[in-house]
Amino acid sequence: MHLCYLACQATLPGSSTRRVDAYEHDQMVENLSAAFEARGGRVTAVSWDDAAADWAQFDAVMIGTTWDYYDRLDEFLAVLLKIEAKTRLYNSRALVEWNCHKRYLKDLAKRGVPTIPTLWADKATPEVIASAFEQFGCDTLVAKRQVGAGGDGQHRIKRGEAVPDMPYPMKIQPFMSNILKEGEISFIFIGGQYVFALLKTAVEGEYRIQSCYGGKEQVVTPSSDDIAAASAALSALDEVPLYARVDMLRGEDGGLMLMELELIEPFLYPVQGPELGAKVFEALQNLPYRSSRV
Structure with missing residues (x-):
């Protein structure tokens, strides 16, 4: 191989x-x-x-x-x-x-996957941002590129602040404070099977959890309910991916909501999950292949 x-x-x-x-x-x-x-x-x-x-x-x-x-x-x-x-x-x-366009979250929401409320904007003007504050009834928003990764072009905006220039189509969401309290939980799946999970947290004064912003991660043992929630999000797909990272955030009701279903180029944390390579090798031997070829 x-x-x-x-x-x-x-x-x-x-x-x-x-x-x-x-x-x-x-x-x-x-x-x-x-x-x-x-x-x-x-x-x-x-x-x-x-x-x-x-x-x-x-x-x-x-x-x-x-x-x-x-x-x-x-x-x-x-x-x-x-x-x-x-x-x-x-x-x-x-x-x-x-998966490259974040509007995939709309498809998953229709299939019953809990997601964060989102306003989709071709242009995030000050008027659109003002409308989002009213729609979500919150004082802090997060605006992210609809096609993007790694926090590039992302903004946290508080009510009354100047709205930065955002030249890309954006998705706008209420800022979920639990990202600072508990953090984001990433579930790693290989060949459709759960392998391990990490809790990713931001450093003091930051809310983004990526390593380039100082974010930290640690292996955690999720509850069976949490693993089931991540598995359900993955099961909403029409095909079984070789690899997937299911990024989730706990809502006010204690249940997990999907932040991102990373199927393109996610970092899979091999230091925290040293068995990762073996799982990939095994999955390549056994996973049915579905090509996009005509």
Whole structure:
């Protein structure tokens, strides 16, 4: 089994523009490589926009640290189409195309998955933000790009503050204070099976929980009800993904609400879940493949 781990120029070692959080790429590749080599396989990291890449040489391609895809979305999706014409792609292009736009949350809400109330805006003008404050009856909002990742272009806005310029279509939500009290719980699934969970918390004075903003994470043992809630969100999909990170936040009623269902390029925390690579190898042997190819 020769696996291609799909990256980008900004996460590959040796890049002159390497991201500050690219060590997460190194952790993923190290974990996967150790597991695959122990089972007679190997892993090669390739930038998704490498025009010289021979996708046919790989038994499968796993989308990994492609952390610039959302600013080059059409190009990225076109490359995924080329990959699927040559080998197995995980997750499938169809799933990626659906998941790359945050409006997928509307689909999941219709399927009964608890989600955070959201106002969708093509342009988050001051008038739209004022309307959101009234609609949600809150004093703090969070505005996020409808196509984006890693907190890029995200804003927390308090009532009465100046509204920043937001040049992208945005999703606007009431700020959920429990992100500061308990934190965000991330459930890691491989081949549709729950593997482990983490609690991610923000540093003092910050609300974003990503590592590039100083966020911290620790392994936790969720209750059976919490695991069931994450599993139910994943079960709402039409296909079983190779990997998924289900990010959830506890509501005022004690139940979990879906923040994001990460199916494209989520970091899967291999240090906290060292069994991750072995689970991926096993899933690749057993998971039915569903291609977007016509």
